[in-house]
Structures are given as C-alpha cells and as structure tokens.
Amino acid sequence: MNEIKLTENRSINEKFYTLHHASGLDIYVIPKKHSTAFAVFGTRYGSADRTFKLAGEDDYLTVPDGVAHFLEHKMFENEDGTDAFALYAPFGGNANAFTSFTSTVYLFSCTEHFDENLRVLLSFVTSPHFTEETVRKEQGIIGEEIKMYIDNPSWRVYFNLLRALYVHHPVRVDIAGTVESIAQITPEILYRCYNTFYNLHNMALCICGDVTPEQVKAVADEVLKPAPEQEILRQYPDEPDEVCRPxxxxxxxxxxxxxxxxxxxxxxxxxxxxxxxxxxxxxxxxxxxxxxxxxxxxxxxxxxxxxxxxxxxxxxxxxxxxxxxxxxxxxxxxxxxxxxxxxxxxxxxxxxxxxxxxxxxxxxxxxxxxxxxxxxxxxxxxxxxxxxxxxxxxxxxxxxxxxxxxxxxxxxxxxxxxxxxxxxxxxxxx
The missing domain is CATH 3.30.830.10 (Metalloenzyme, LuxS/M16 peptidase-like)
Known part of the structure; x- marks a missing residue:
C-alpha cells in the first residue's frame, strides 16, 4: 500500500509506475517528456451495468437505462450550483468525460498547473450532490440530447446494428437511455449507483506526461479518503448465438x-x-x-x-x-x-x-x-x-x-x- 512500483518494457522502450493508494485507488503514471499532460479518472461502470448488487446483499437491483450517462453529467454540478468546468478554467485545464458500455471516464489535459488540475478532477468526482430539482432539470437537458442523437445518422446506424445483432444484451440500448427511462431516475437511484460503482477500489487513475508518481501521490493524499472494500456482482441476460434480426x-x-x-x-x-x-x-x-x-x-x-x-x-x-x-x-x-x-x-x-x-x-x-x-x-x-x-x-x-x-x-x-x-x-x- 502506497509503495510506488516501476514496470519497464525494454523491447518497446516504455515504462510506467503503479501505486495502490491508501484510499483504495489504483494509480498509474506513464512518464513522457511531452508538453501536454493527460489524466483519466475512470470507474468500471457503464450503460450495460443495469442489474447489480454488492456481495452479501440478497437481491439484485435493476435500474433504468441511462443511469451511468446521467450520473456522468450530474457529477459536473457542484453543491453550490457552479460547474466543474469552471474550476479548471484558472489553471488552463481542458476537461471532458464520456460513458461507454462498460466504463465512465473523466479526463483533462493541460500544459501547466498539473497539480491544481488534478486536484479539481479528484475533488469533484468524489463529491456527489443530487437533489430532486437538479435531477428534474437534467432530465430535460438529457432528454433533448437523446432526441438529437435519434436524428444523428451515424449514431442511429450503429445502434440499429447492435439492436439487430443482440437479442437481450443491454448494448442494444442507447448509452444515454430513452426519454422514458431517464424520467424514472431519482436522486436515490443516483446515490445508490454512485456508492456502488464510484468506490475507489472500483476505479483507476491513469496519467501520461511530464509528471512524477510522487507528484500524483501528494495530490491524492490531500484529496482522497479511504473507501471501504466491497465486491460488486453484475448480472447480464443470457444472449443466444443467433442474431436478433438480419x-x-x-x-x-x-x-x-x-x-x-x-x-x-x-x-x-x-x-x-x-x-x-x-x-x-x-x-x-x-x-x-x-x-x-x-x-x-x-x-x-x-x-x-x-x-x-x-x-x-x-x-x-x-x-x-x-x-x-x-x-x-x-x-x-x-x-x-x-x-x-x-x-x-x-x-x-x-x-x-x-x-x-x-x-x-x-x-x-x-x-x-x-x-x-x-x-x-x-x-x-x-x-x-x-x-x-x-x-x-x-x-x-x-x-x-x-x-x-x-x-x-x-x-x-x-x-x-x-x-x-x-x-x-x-x-x-x-
């Protein structure tokens, strides 16, 4: 715990450092003498993770489609109503996030003030705040986003293919869910999913650039609190070999x-x-x-x-x-x-x-x-x-x-x- 380990691959002349932080977070630093540093802070939680429970719990919980993506959006809103993007602005951080079928990732790039930008990233992703009012507001925003993607030909042709290939698997559903499914999302559902999947033992931080592991550890020591160890059990429907529709x-x-x-x-x-x-x-x-x-x-x-x-x-x-x-x-x-x-x-x-x-x-x-x-x-x-x-x-x-x-x-x-x-x-x- 907290020991920095070096791994080298001499055949490709590359190396990285690993640190299992005291908080439970696994941290990876890939040093490169480039002007731009890039950081990704991700959780093993995506749109396909609809049915889950923690080890020791009796019943699986199934949540509405689109919760992972909805949660990604909500994490950028701070308790005082400010936007996390604004917190990066004084330090020149260029931030973004995305949700896939299997993960949610928050990221930034910067050419200076790396420590300050990393502090922003680790702070807002570990500080959830959801209310009935802000959830209702976000339902309207994401609902419009879903309608926009429905009219996007490249998006539509791809998800139609997944619907043709898969009979039951959640990948056949748009990552953002549907207007109807996100209407079912509540603050309680968001907190349940956050507390399950945003546990630091289920997450990782990867950084590439002119950065030292000691630098990263110092910021992590300052921001992150120890997370309880827990085992997440996911459940996916049985998927036949045959396609759903040709x-x-x-x-x-x-x-x-x-x-x-x-x-x-x-x-x-x-x-x-x-x-x-x-x-x-x-x-x-x-x-x-x-x-x-x-x-x-x-x-x-x-x-x-x-x-x-x-x-x-x-x-x-x-x-x-x-x-x-x-x-x-x-x-x-x-x-x-x-x-x-x-x-x-x-x-x-x-x-x-x-x-x-x-x-x-x-x-x-x-x-x-x-x-x-x-x-x-x-x-x-x-x-x-x-x-x-x-x-x-x-x-x-x-x-x-x-x-x-x-x-x-x-x-x-x-x-x-x-x-x-x-x-x-x-x-x-x-």
Missing part, C-alpha cells in the same frame, strides 16, 4: 446511404485470451479488408465502397463483434462483397507472406499509440479495465501466428451470425 433499414436526412455490418462473436472468458483474439482479428481485418488489400482495391475502383469504408473489432467481457461501416450507393453490394471475401478465404486460406506483411503494419500502428499522451492514458485505462496491460499488447501482436489467426478466422468470421443496418436518404416527393 436487417434494420430506416430513412434519415443523408445524401448517400450509410451502412453498418456486423458479425456476432462469442468472446473468450479469459482476459489474456481476449487480447490474443483481438490482436489476431485486427491483423485479419487489415489483411482481408485494409486499404492495400485486394478486396479494398477491387471494390473501391468499381465504386462498391468509398474511402470512408472502415472495419474494427469490438470486445468486452461478455460480448464481441466484427464491424464494417461506410457510405455506399448500394450497401447490399458491400454486404455481398464482404460475405464473398469471407467465403473465398474459408476455401483458400491465407499465405504466410500476406499475413506477415499485415502483422508488421499492425505492429507499427500499435507502437504509434505510444506517441501521444492522450492515446496512452486512454488506451492504458481501456486495457486495464478489460483485465489487460497496454504495454504487453505489442508483444502479443508480434507473437500472433498464422495458425492461431486462422483458427480465430474459422471460428469467428461466421456470416450466418451477421446483420446489416442501413440508413437511406429520405425520398423527396414532388
């Missing part, structure tokens, strides 16, 4: 059809294996669908895909999916081309030459994440919350073999577990 199509104000195509994947239970699969899948996606692939060049030249064609692999503890996105005159042609490429690869496999080339490109891209204090802090926290270590990932990529990647491909690139979401332009009537 297709969702809607019309919005877009100039060209948008598409998201997804393949539902069963993730590994083990965090280390999830990282191995993520590395292999990202290499496979670059090899099969990247800008230098035969698929990309052929379909770009023929006009089937545009330069906005993207691919990614998303994975968390209990779900994973392979995603393709972009704009196209005929999204179904893109869908057909992707399925044809996967079928062809199932028949013909991969050559060692193309695999090694793709792996080298991806390995280089992985190292580039260490160049930015923002990328390092955010990625470090993301890896940490999924049970991994960002500093280990380049080695995992380097050790990925063609045999292992092929095994992942044959298991996970299953077009029978795929779905498409399309946003079409609204037809104008004469």
């Amino acid at each position: 297709r969702i199509e809607e019309s919005l104000e877009v100039s060209r059809p948008l598409f998201n195509i997804g393949i539902k994947v069963t993730p590994a239970d083990d965090a280390a294996e999830r990282l191995r699969r993520a590395a292999a899948t990202d290499i496979l996606l670059d090899m099969m669908f990247g800008p230098s692939s035969e698929f990309y060049l052929k379909n770009y030249e023929s006009g089937v895909i545009s330069g906005k064609f993207g691919k990614s692999y998303e994975s968390m503890a209990d779900i994973a999916c392979i995603l393709f996105s972009g704009a196209a005159d005929d999204p179904d042609k893109v869908y057909d081309a992707i399925r044809e490429e996967i079928g062809k690869r199932r028949r013909e496999g991969f050559t060692a030459e193309e695999f090694n080339r793709a792996k080298k490109v991806f390995y280089t891209a992985t190292l580039s994440h260490f160049d930015s204090t923002e990328d390092v802090a955010n990625s470090f926290l993301s890896f940490l919350f999924d049970g991994g270590n960002m500093f280990d990932y380049p080695g995992i990529v380097a050790e990925t073999t063609l045999e292992y990647a092929t095994e992942c491909f044959l298991r996970d690139f299953d077009v029978d577990r795929s779905a498409i979401s399309v946003i079409l332009p609204i037809e104008k009537k004469n």
